[in-house]
Amino acid sequence: MLNTLGIHHISAMVNDAQRNIDFYAGVLGLRLIKKTINFDRPEVYHLYFGNETGEPGTAITFFPWAKQLKGRIGTGQVGVTSYSIPKGSSLFWEQRLKKFHIEYTITNRFDETYLRFDDPDGLHLELVEREEGPFNPWSFGEIHSENAIKGFNGAVLYSAQPHKTADVLENVLGLDCIGQKQEFLRFKSKAHIGNTIDIHLKPSVRGLMGAGTVHHIAWRAKDEQEHQRWRALLLEKGFYPTEILDRNYFKALYFHEGGGILFEIATDSPGFTIDEPVDDLGRKLMLPSWLEPKREELEEVLPDVKVRILEGDE
Numbered sequence: 034m035l036n037t038l039g040i041h042h043i044s045a046m047v048n049d050a051q052r053n054i055d056f057y058a059g060v061l062g063l064r065l066i067k068k069t070i071n072f073d074r075p076e077v078y079h080l081y082f083g084n085e086t087g088e089p090g091t092a093i094t095f096f097p098w099a100k101q102l103k104g105r106i107g108t109g110q111v112g113v114t115s116y117s118i119p120k121g122s123s124l125f126w127e128q129r130l131k132k133f134h135i136e137y138t139i140t141n142r143f144d145e146t147y148l149r150f151d152d153p154d155g156l157h158l159e160l161v162e163r164e165e166g167p168f169n170p171w172s173f174g175e176i177h178s179e180n181a182i183k184g185f186n187g188a189v190l191y192s193a194q195p196h197k198t199a200d201v202l203e204n205v206l207g208l209d210c211i212g213q214k215q216e217f218l219r220f221k222s223k224a225h226i227g228n229t230i231d232i233h234l235k236p237s238v239r240g241l242m243g244a245g246t247v248h249h250i251a252w253r254a255k256d257e258q259e260h261q262r263w264r265a266l267l268l269e270k271g272f273y274p275t276e277i278l279d280r281n282y283f284k285a286l287y288f289h290e291g292g293g294i295l296f297e298i299a300t301d302s303p304g305f306t307i308d309e310p311v312d313d314l315g316r317k318l319m320l321p322s323w324l325e326p327k328r329e330e331l332e333e334v335l336p337d338v339k340v341r342i343l344e345g346d347e
Contacts, residue, residue: 036207040227041251041299042092047154050097059343062176065315085171087305090227091184104243109293111247112191122180155245166225174346187229197291251297
């Protein structure tokens with residue numbers, strides 16, 4: 034049986050590109066590892082944030098488009114994106130959120146404490162301390178390795194059919210079912226990051242796609258050979274996966290699981306250093322070869338954005 038190692042990336046939709054960068058790089062200290070465009074709508078950025086090199090299990094990506102209507106978080110979506118932070122760093126993050134006037138709550142799930150807050154577009158985020166997973170060497174402002182976000186802890190799925198989503202996680206993707214506590218059913222993979230998936234069993238409102246919602250969650254495939262095997266398995270199981278698409282930094286295929294959530298399976302390779310060195314990640318607009326002739330035209334349309342240390346940060 035095939036087993037995914039867990040989350041490859043999570044992609045969401047937001048309105049303002051600079052505000053998005055200020056929050057995920059400026060406040061959370063993630064590295065902008067790739068500034069490219071939405072291959073299907075090249076007039077819209079596709080921004081990637083992660084650890085120092087954007088390893089699988091650390092990358093969150095955004096399609097920022099000012100004209101996009103506001104969405105609603107609900108069933109058929111990833112409801113909460115969960116990040117892993119080093120043990121003993123919760124107080125640092127509480128103080129940091131207060132510094133930038135970000136409201137937060139403390140919640141508990143599976144006997145763990147989560148720091149819950151929203152980004153400027155309304156996406157639900159949380160931080161939880163974890164021993165597992167390597168430290169993130171990337172530093173930004175006052176954030177250093179001892180308190181930097183390591184990568185994803187996992188995600189909370191809001192499913193319209195929780196039993197169908199659970200079946201896909203366990204019997205298609207190969208995650209282990211850990212058990213149920215209160216209104217959550219937990220699954221885990223064998224990776225050190227991006228390995229914990231909770232299904233929220235309590236019914237919710239129907240999700241509406243738009244700004245402030247997650248577009249899809251992507252699962253890891255080791256390489257292109259395994260990726261082909263994943264597609265064959267999905268067809269065998271009665272799903273309707275897309276053709277395999279070249280996203281430049283990984284190969285991708287998409288399918289909707291029975292609870293309405295859009296799943297992707299993405300290859301670990303070739304990664305984000307295929308077109309620029311590690312030291313230069315995220316600095317320049319990177320375009321696929323077929324759009325390079327339109328660089329000047331696209332740079333005129335796309336808003337001017339930059340990573341900047343926010344006022345009051347050091």
